[in-house]
Amino acid sequence: MKNLLILFCSLLLSGVFGETDDGNMSVKEGDSVTLKIKPQDINRAEDLRWRFNDTIIAKIDLEGKDKPPVYPDEKRFRDRLKLERENGSLTITHITSEHSGVYQLEIRRSQSTYKTFRVSVIAITEPSQMSHWMITGPVLAVAVVLLLVGVLYVIYKRYKKRDEMLEYGKKVKKKKMRLPYI
Ligand SMILES: *[C@@H]1O[C@H](CO)[C@@H](O)[C@H](O)[C@H]1NC(C)=O
Numbered sequence: 001m002k003n004l005l006i007l008f009c010s011l012l013l014s015g016v017f018g019e020t021d022d023g024n025m026s027v028k029e030g031d032s033v034t035l036k037i038k039p040q041d042i043n044r045a046e047d048l049r050w051r052f053n054d055t056i057i058a059k060i061d062l063e064g065k066d067k068p069p070v071y072p073d074e075k076r077f078r079d080r081l082k083l084e085r086e087n088g089s090l091t092i093t094h095i096t097s098e099h100s101g102v103y104q105l106e107i108r109r110s111q112s113t114y115k116t117f118r119v120s121v122i123a124i125t126e127p128s129q130m131s132h133w134m135i136t137g138p139v140l141a142v143a144v145v146l147l148l149v150g151v152l153y154v155i156y157k158r159y160k161k162r163d164e165m166l167e168y169g170k171k172v173k174k175k176k177m178r179l180p181y182i
């Protein structure tokens with residue numbers, strides 16, 4: 001009951017402040033991702049501003065006819081962005097870990113609205129490390145088994161030799177004991 005109340009309150013709050021997420025996406029390093037906006041979402045918009053971590057990375061003036069999009073970020077997103085004039089969707093190509101984070105589109109009109117996306121970039125070093133272990137793992141296991149077999153063999157040999165020596169010792173004793181009788 002208490003949880004339900006908290007859930008209800010948080011839903012209400014997120015509704016009021018427009019803090020809802022419109023998508024959580026996971027992208028593999030090096031891939032492309034498109035943050036999709038529907039054409040009807042940008043109805044009557046004057047201009048569009050995409051932000052990453054509160055910095056404008058792409059914008060377009062929709063009132064000026066045929067004005068191309070502008071990409072102010074020269075460092076992190078250089079040559080990686082494409083903003084669609086028709087629907088406001090933003091495509092990020094050759095994504096790397098430094099592009100993980102929150103992206104927000106501001107749809108500017110008399111009363112602006114927002115679309116928020118969380119993008120997490122999956123490093124591709126992890127699966128390659130796993131395949132590394134998948135290759136060396138069995139080899140290592142075989143090596144350990146061989147080592148164990150070797151150790152056991154050496155131990156077996158030692159015991160056998162000791163047994164033989166004991167046996168030999170007994171025989172010698174017997175011979176010695178028998179000697180006086182000959
Ligand atoms: C995205 O993830 C956050 C937590 O990381 C969660 O609060 C939110 O509800 C998720 N949004 C969607 C649309 O799945």
Ligand SMILES: *[C@@H]1O[C@H](CO)[C@@H](O)[C@H](O)[C@H]1NC(C)=O
Nearest residue numbers: 036037038039084086087089
């Ligand atoms: C947005 O526009 C582009 C280019 O016209 C198109 O390729 C894409 O499918 C559109 N996306 C949506 C969600 O309408």
Ligand SMILES: *[C@@H]1O[C@H](CO)[C@@H](O)[C@H](O)[C@H]1NC(C)=O
Nearest residue numbers: 052053054098099100101102
């Ligand atoms: C986001 O901006 C803050 C303040 O400018 C900065 O400290 C932080 O490192 C930035 N985060 C990312 C992921 O760029």
